[in-house]
Amino acid sequence: MWQHINVLTCQRAHVPSIGAYREISYTTMHDPRSEMARICRLAYERRLLDSAGGNLSVRADDCVYLSRRYAGARQQWELTGDDFLVCDLEGNRLGGHGDLSRETAAHLACYRAFPEAGCVFHAHPLNVMVFVSAGVPIPPSSEQTDKFGPIGFCQHAPAHSHELAHYVVEGLRPQADQIPQHAIAILVPRHGIFVVGKDLNAAYDGLERIDRAAYMALMARLLRVG
Numbered sequence: 001m002w003q004h005i006n007v008l009t010c011q012r013a014h015v016p017s018i019g020a021y022r023e024i025s026y027t028t029m030h031d032p033r034s035e036m037a038r039i040c041r042l043a044y045e046r047r048l049l050d051s052a053g054g055n056l057s058v059r060a061d062d063c064v065y066l067s068r069r070y071a072g073a074r075q076q077w078e079l080t081g082d083d084f085l086v087c088d089l090e091g092n093r094l095g096g097h098g099d100l101s102r103e104t105a106a107h108l109a110c111y112r113a114f115p116e117a118g119c120v121f122h123a124h125p126l127n128v129m130v131f132v133s134a135g136v137p138i139p140p141s142s143e144q145t146d147k148f149g150p151i152g153f154c155q156h157a158p159a160h161s162h163e164l165a166h167y168v169v170e171g172l173r174p175q176a177d178q179i180p181q182h183a184i185a186i187l188v189p190r191h192g193i194f195v196v197g198k199d200l201n202a203a204y205d206g207l208e209r210i211d212r213a214a215y216m217a218l219m220a221r222l223l224r225v226g
């Protein structure tokens with residue numbers, strides 16, 4: 001069984017570094033990991049996640065629950081609650097087994113920058129990746145995506161770097177006041193998308209809607225032929 005954490009009273013433990021690890025026990029009130037696992041499986045089935053990577057995190061007070069490294073490459077997103085790690089907002093490990101995702105820095109930077117953020121979803125969705133590869137913003141394609149506006153790009157930086165984490169936050173910052181109403185998103189050049197929502201449902205909803213907007217924009221070009 002995975003370790004239980006009380007998300008209402010989770011306290012940061014003093015751990016020397018991200019690589020350090022210490023098991024901590026709490027009384028359970030609610031644990032999001034089973035629902036996170038379900039959402040990851042659903043996202044993979046709908047081609048919002050792929051085997052090349054991606055990562056999902058949920059914040060509850062000072063705790064952050066994260067999908068671990070190689071969830072796509074080695075497990076094809078067939079996850080259970082045991083496949084998630086727990087850390088604090090500084091990246092100190094509190095529970096779980098396996099390696100932290102290489103984009104953990106970007107997730108934690110979003111939580112530190114945006115108090116309203118409760119979930120960060122980094123993914124390589126099938127239709128979104130066409131725009132990411134081409135360097136073209138995703139236009140709002142229907143009433144279902146008008147609220148997001150055009151989805152643009154942050155500045156380029158090496159994958160998994162603290163510099164990229166900074167640019168993701170700066171790209172999202174102009175939209176931050178919208179988090180209580182709906183998810184916000186930014187494209188990363190030649191990499192993927194980061195979606196930030198007030199909770200897991202909001203972030204997933206944004207991810208699927210934006211990928212659908214990308215699909216509609218692509219298909220609309222075919223209708224103009226001839």
